[in-house]
Amino acid sequence: xxxxxxxxxxxxxxxxxxxxxxxxxxxxxxxxxxxxxxxxxxxxxxxxxxxxxxxxxxxxxxxxxxxxxxxx
Amino acid sequence: xxxxxxxxxxxxxxxxxxxxxxxxxxxxxxxxxxxxxxxxxxxxxxxxxxxxxxxxxxxxxxxxxxxxxxxxxxxxxxxxxxxxxxxxxxxxxxxxxxxxxxxxxxxxxxxxxxxxxxxxxxxxxxxxxxxxxxxxxxxxx
Numbered sequence: 450x451x452x453x454x455x456x457x458x459x460x461x462x463x464x465x466x467x468x469x470x471x472x473x474x475x476x477x478x479x480x481x482x483x484x485x486x487x488x489x490x491x492x493x494x495x496x497x498x499x500x501x502x503x504x505x506x507x508x509x510x511x512x513x514x515x516x517x518x519x520x521x
Numbered sequence: 522x523x524x525x526x527x528x529x530x531x532x533x534x535x536x537x538x539x540x541x542x543x544x545x546x547x548x549x550x551x552x553x554x555x556x557x558x559x560x561x562x563x564x565x566x567x568x569x570x571x572x573x574x575x576x577x578x579x580x581x582x583x584x585x586x587x588x589x590x591x592x593x594x595x596x597x598x599x600x601x602x603x604x605x606x607x608x609x610x611x612x613x614x615x616x617x618x619x620x621x622x623x624x625x626x627x628x629x630x631x632x633x634x635x636x637x638x639x640x641x642x643x644x645x646x647x648x649x650x651x652x653x654x655x656x657x658x659x660x661x662x
Contacts, residue, residue: 454596455638455650470624472655513622513655519646 456509459483468516469507476505486510597636603653610634613661620651621658627651628662 452458460483467490469476478490481504492505527535610618611634619628620641629643639656641649 451633451635451640453593453636455635455652458635458638458650470622472623475624510652510654512652513624514627514641514649514651517648517650519648 455512455515456483456486456488459488459509459515462517465517468518470513470516471507471511472513476507478502478505483509488512603637606653606656606659607634609659610639610656613659617662619658619660619662620656622651622655623657 452461459480463480463482466479467477469478469488469490476490476492478492480488481491482489486509488507488509490505490507491502494501494503610631613631614634616631617629618631618641619626620639621627627641627643627649629641629647629649632640632642632648634640637653638650639653641651643649
């Protein structure tokens, strides 16, 4: 059901919106790629009209946890 | 022993016939040999090609399998020793637990314990993949 490694599990979920908790903060975005132990998301910054998206590369070992919200 | 008296013409004709018979026999044998050689070569070629293909496919598949196994082994070897934490968490599968990390504390049902992360599901369906190396405390609720 789940892959053995986080890297492989995240690869299966490319295109999904996620929240990623790092030791010093939370980032939100859509998973765009997983290469080795690097995860790239299209980060969503701001709310409403002021929303911008920027690619953000995250080291997978630095992640505290990854959150997937249920689809409403 | 029977001795037949035959004329010179008849003897020549007989010798001719014998000669042509020998020639026919030789050419038929040569033809059969040639056909057999061609057929055998064809079969050998086909068999060799098929065997090579099977060998190549098997070699590629085995190499890929070995490489993947080696990568996974190296990765496990390089991970800090998390077996105690993993065993503890495995005993709490399907229980409601509280896991704390440096960023936040999470509560939910522990769904699975994998090689380098665990899966926690909250009552509203929110799913968390928690990095094993980042778990600081574990408590059952």
